Amino acid sequence: MERVLLVALGGALGSVMRYLTTLLATRWLGSDFPWGTLAVNVVGSFLIGVVHELGSDALHVSPEARLFLATGVMGGLTTYSAFSYETARLMESQAWATAWSYVVVTTAACVALCFLGFATGRYVSR
Numbered sequence: 649m650e651r652v653l654l655v656a657l658g659g660a661l662g663s664v665m666r667y668l669t670t671l672l673a674t675r676w677l678g679s680d681f682p683w684g685t686l687a688v689n690v691v692g693s694f695l696i697g698v699v700h701e702l703g704s705d706a707l708h709v710s711p712e713a714r715l716f717l718a719t720g721v722m723g724g725l726t727t728y729s730a731f732s733y734e735t736a737r738l739m740e741s742q743a744w745a746t747a748w749s750y751v752v753v754t755t756a757a758c759v760a761l762c763f764l765g766f767a768t769g770r771y772v773s774r
Contacts, residue, residue, distance in 0.1 A: 658720015
């Protein structure tokens, strides 16, 4: 139960951070481009790499802190960070075909399913 609470608290914090980042980015840079989403995805991808490296090899981050930060905060901030981490690990292990397949399939499927979600939402709302 303690692990679930760590993830939940981290996720709440990450979600609030995402919301505030989007508000600030829109205020500072405008709404013509999703700057806030780009910012949290890029920062989250970097931070999940740092947290996992410090937690797995050097053991500078406890398993509990890693769960709170990587799964909770980064999960709430952006799920793109987990995708980036998994892809980078595949590339690091020289699994290039698997890594690039993952990138292409994930991107295409997620965008396509988002459009399907639009259509479903429109259908349900009629």
